[in-house]
Amino acid sequence: MFTEIPNPATGQIEHRQELMGANAVEAALHAAQTAFPEWAQRPLEARGAVLRKVGALLRERHEAIAGIMTAEMGKLKAEALAEIDKCAGACDYYADNAARYLAPQPIETEAQASYVRYEPIGCVLAVMPWNFPIWQVFRFLAPTLMVGNVALLKHASNVPRCADAIASVLRDGGVPEGVFAVLHIDNDQAAEVIRDRRVAAVTLTGSERAGKSIAANAGGELKKCVMELGGSDAFVVLDDADLDKTVAAAVKGRFDNAGQTCIAAKRFIVVDAIADAFVQRFVEAAGKLKTGDPNDAATTLAPMARQDLRDELHHQVASSVADGAKVLLGGHPGQGHADYPATILDQVQPGMRAYDEELFGPVASILRVKDEAEALRVANDTSFGLGGSVWTGDAQRGERVAQQLQCGAAFVNSIVKSDVRLPFGGTKRSGFGRELAAVGMHEFTNIKTVYVA
Structure with a gap:
């Protein structure tokens, strides 16, 4: 099955994307499960070095990636370039600050020692939109990888080459096989992936309707999810x-x-x-x-x-x-x-x-x-x-x-904007959970209490 991707400016078909079959999806899930233990145990400094390399490649390739963004979802070239550079900055930010954000937090009790640890939980599935096809992904991906999780991306159907460009940058930046993969799948397949026991959590940026569906699937399996939905x-x-x-x-x-x-x-x-x-x-x-x-x-x-x-x-x-x-x-x-x-x-x-x-x-x-x-x-x-x-x-x-x-x-006296240093997310029907800043890292961790009597 193929999805045709027209250029928003001309209507001409830019690309035809084939959906993945069940065997390919299974292979990605298996690879993620296999890659997680080694990536989680890799020293934080080593994960940070990979993320800095990814950021450098984003800056190096921003012209080419911006061209893909413009062809697939119509973004102005200048806006596309700025978006990619913002993603590179997010990679650097989490590489620079992860040690501080993930440091054990001591708490005074009657125990000899008591503290909170932030530990990776496994594979995070991201269902992402087309409107900021690179930034929306790195907004979750940079902190998620720094924590030590692995990730799967189900991107919007009209930006498949943006998804592949992200995968290429991560691979060339040194992200090991299985730590990140793109799933070119439809919504029914995505629901199956959410229910798979190898997926630990789900993050969505999208519409209220999509949020209801994905949160229901995740909740049915008692999986943590973050929902960044619409706004007015x-x-x-x-x-x-x-x-x-x-x-x-x-x-x-x-x-x-x-x-x-x-x-x-x-x-x-x-x-x-x-x-x-x-x-x-x-x-x-x-x-x-x-x-x-x-x-x-x-x-x-x-x-x-x-x-x-x-x-x-x-x-x-x-x-x-x-x-x-x-x-x-x-x-x-x-x-x-x-x-x-x-x-x-x-x-x-x-x-x-x-x-x-x-x-x-x-x-x-x-x-x-x-x-x-x-x-x-x-x-x-x-x-x-x-x-x-x-x-x-x-x-x-x-x-x-x-x-x-x-x-x-x-x-x-400022327009609303996302800033990697500040928590981002909504309330009411705009969703729940937060991205960015320290809380964006902590959302997909096991916040573990350690108590030594």
Whole structure:
């Protein structure tokens, strides 16, 4: 069975990927089980040396890998290059900090010695999305390998060559056979792998629907899982915000990666006193974004990753307009295969799809509110809880509001972003568990108490 991969910009078939059969999947599982003991026992410094080599190869090959990303999911070339360099930085970060993060933690008790150890647990299956096809993988992979676990990757079906490029870099960087492998499999096969006794844990970045399915399969086998799901992040603009900085951040926070980001600003909650001025400037700035060939430096808004995703986004927009939302910019499919222009909807209200659902593409929803208290209420009036930001001229005020946002990451006067030094993850229907920082390493460890009387 083959999956055809069209170029998002042209619609032309770039690649045909064959799915793995049962024997190939079995071989990967067996290799992972065989490789785990030796990799787990390898000194931390030795695992770190491998990870640093992987980081160096990512930097060396970033042009070639970026070209694959652009061809498979339409990412702007500049954004692809930055993503790869971020992955290399994550490799270095965990190689540099693993000894500190994994050091035994002494605890005072009446015992002669008592402490906590962080030990590897085995094989971690990662089910990863297409929107950041390299970063999403390394976000889990760098800490997982440093801990001493082994990993299997079931990547999104439309980025198979990105998955293979990752495997190539790891192999050439010195990662032993069996420690990492790509599984080109479908969802039914993935469910079987989750249930396999040789898989110890599962991590997913993806949709709420995928999260429910995979968490149910993992839970049915009593396996640990981390779920990083969708988001409908609030971008709260208070009446004392610096409009120049806020509008520039609004354009970047909504339209980078063609808006196909879980932590993109999606709901722009603006206090009435400043709303007209903000909206006018936002429309003007977003209207300057240019769709086109993602390899062309003049293109500033990438195509969406697939035509069906573009079409579903337009259905959400059209439904919201039919319910009373006002189109200030865009609002219709573009001329390219999967293009959708920068779109801004005003007068968005509860009950509209643009209010209640995640819009995973270049569409911004304007929600006007009378004051700070209503802004906070509206910001939290969502089933999602991934990230949110507050924009104000008073940092202390912004921090106070940010602390009341019901989300996993609240930023003041900055767009929400993932940073290898900070825990990343959500609450409510945006998932559970954390990636990155020290807690990202600890998620897939046996946190063991040792007590010596």
